[in-house]
Amino acid sequence: MQIFAFYLFASIVLASGAFCIFARNPVHSVLWLILAFFNAAGLMLLVGAEFIAALLVIVYVGAVAVLFLFVVMMLDIDFAELRAGFMKNLPLGLLLALVLVVEIIFGVGAWQSSGMGEATAAVGPPAGAPSNIEQLGALLYTRYVFLFEAAGMILLVAMVGAIVLTLRTRGGVRKQNIADQIARRPEDATRNTQPEVGKGVEL
Amino acid sequence: MTAYLQDLMGFEAGWFVGTLALILLIALPLMLAVAMIIYVDRKIWAAMALRRGPNVVGPFGLLQSFADGLKVFLQETIIPSGANKGLFLLAPIITFTVALLAWAVIPFGENMVLANINIGLLYILAISSLGVYGVVIAGWASNSKYPFFSAMRAAAQMISYEVSIGFVIISVVLMAGSFNMQDIIIGQKSHLLGINAYGINPLLFPMAVVFLISSLAETARTPFDLTEAESELVAGYQTEYSSMSFALFWLGEYANVLLMCTLNAILFWGGWLPPIDWAPLYMVPGIIWLFAKIFFFFFVFSWVKATVPRFRYDQLMRLGWKIFLPLSLFWVVLVSGYLMLTRYAA
Numbered sequence: 001m002q003i004f005a006f007y008l009f010a011s012i013v014l015a016s017g018a019f020c021i022f023a024r025n026p027v028h029s030v031l032w033l034i035l036a037f038f039n040a041a042g043l044m045l046l047v048g049a050e051f052i053a054a055l056l057v058i059v060y061v062g063a064v065a066v067l068f069l070f071v072v073m074m075l076d077i078d079f080a081e082l083r084a085g086f087m088k089n090l091p092l093g094l095l096l097a098l099v100l101v102v103e104i105i106f107g108v109g110a111w112q113s114s115g116m117g118e119a120t121a122a123v124g125p126p127a128g129a130p131s132n133i134e135q136l137g138a139l140l141y142t143r144y145v146f147l148f149e150a151a152g153m154i155l156l157v158a159m160v161g162a163i164v165l166t167l168r169t170r171g172g173v174r175k176q177n178i179a180d181q182i183a184r185r186p187e188d189a190t191r192n193t194q195p196e197v198g199k200g201v202e203l
Numbered sequence: 204m205t206a207y208l209q210d211l212m213g214f215e216a217g218w219f220v221g222t223l224a225l226i227l228l229i230a231l232p233l234m235l236a237v238a239m240i241i242y243v244d245r246k247i248w249a250a251m252a253l254r255r256g257p258n259v260v261g262p263f264g265l266l267q268s269f270a271d272g273l274k275v276f277l278q279e280t281i282i283p284s285g286a287n288k289g290l291f292l293l294a295p296i297i298t299f300t301v302a303l304l305a306w307a308v309i310p311f312g313e314n315m316v317l318a319n320i321n322i323g324l325l326y327i328l329a330i331s332s333l334g335v336y337g338v339v340i341a342g343w344a345s346n347s348k349y350p351f352f353s354a355m356r357a358a359a360q361m362i363s364y365e366v367s368i369g370f371v372i373i374s375v376v377l378m379a380g381s382f383n384m385q386d387i388i389i390g391q392k393s394h395l396l397g398i399n400a401y402g403i404n405p406l407l408f409p410m411a412v413v414f415l416i417s418s419l420a421e422t423a424r425t426p427f428d429l430t431e432a433e434s435e436l437v438a439g440y441q442t443e444y445s446s447m448s449f450a451l452f453w454l455g456e457y458a459n460v461l462l463m464c465t466l467n468a469i470l471f472w473g474g475w476l477p478p479i480d481w482a483p484l485y486m487v488p489g490i491i492w493l494f495a496k497i498f499f500f501f502f503v504f505s506w507v508k509a510t511v512p513r514f515r516y517d518q519l520m521r522l523g524w525k526i527f528l529p530l531s532l533f534w535v536v537l538v539s540g541y542l543m544l545t546r547y548a549a
Contacts, residue, residue: 031290
């Protein structure tokens, strides 16, 4: 069953990755990308990393990809122009692909020669082990606490930077001030007068 | 049941058949419940507007939803000529499927849960964040202005409220010490003054209110139904849909509403536990207590729908980002500080 699920998820990830690149319409590309994320989460579940799987879906599928989709849908894209740079960038792309392949080969080779392969051959955590979340939490907040805090600081700086870049104050904007509206009383806004006949009211 | 089937026909086949049967055991009654809850919604709404509501088909109009279902089933599916055909048909299927998926981890009783997983609550958060795709894809694939506006609104709205829902969930998880739904429910047993509910705790009650309002926004019910505001956007993302594809949106939407009512009941009001920790009340099966709580929250949803006027878009964003987000973030700090002082002080 697990083998079957693995090949199902893995082949969908590969296929949707390929479709993501070859799709003519950018919106379709994003949707294929989302499918790839989703099935990658399935792969994470198979190795027993359920917390990582849930995070992948919540963060990437649920938030990042929605923003991608949001932006891509609003764009008015000229497909011919998009294809024009293909031949020019091909050598660079091939070079990047080569580097990635070599990295993967090195990584797998090092992993196998070090004997870690046998140690983790059993799929999934042993029964009765503390859950993913507890283990991750225990590591993140003790051994890696400074790295973790540093990552948080970097994200905070990025967020503040994004806000500073997009913040602009425009003049002449009429904003709703709800506190003012609630504090307003009939006496502030209305006045009872009894004008004499033939005379108007001065406001 | 799965264990029995595994004895009968081997481990994997038994697991497969057993799980399939359990899924049907949840999904089919859920569909029935959705049909009835649409009827109940219309009845409550009608009663608050001093109307009769559906009362022609069947006794008291009970069969109205089924008649409507049959009607849309017999209609023709119209696909606009400019629409992106594949995605146009995929969108309602996504909405419907996602609405059903989340029910896998909902506990209906002490041992009545399809998948009792460690990360139950995270799973629900993940699945509910997928719900926006049905709406966004529908709006884009229709190739029509109003559905597109609606899709943009839906995307922004759901992202805004998901953040505060996440923080509310975190404060409950801190209190329960687990992401597992069963642990969260059992943790509420006799929580305060013998009442089985986190909501009764003054520390968590504000979060219960925030969660209730956020769940209205998350399911795009009134007063946050800007995605289908009929006075501005015709019917929003559903404008171009007809027959079964329209019905799938409708079913998915109400299944989501029921899910949010269930989550309100489970996270803050004790799930399948009786309201008070008193032995005779445990004679009543837990599923009845759960259904009673779900129905109560559904009544609240209908009540709000019948009485509260729709928010303006900037007011919706203000409520989400300027009020709920800081409040729930502060509350996470407050709850964890309280727990540090009491439970984990050593």
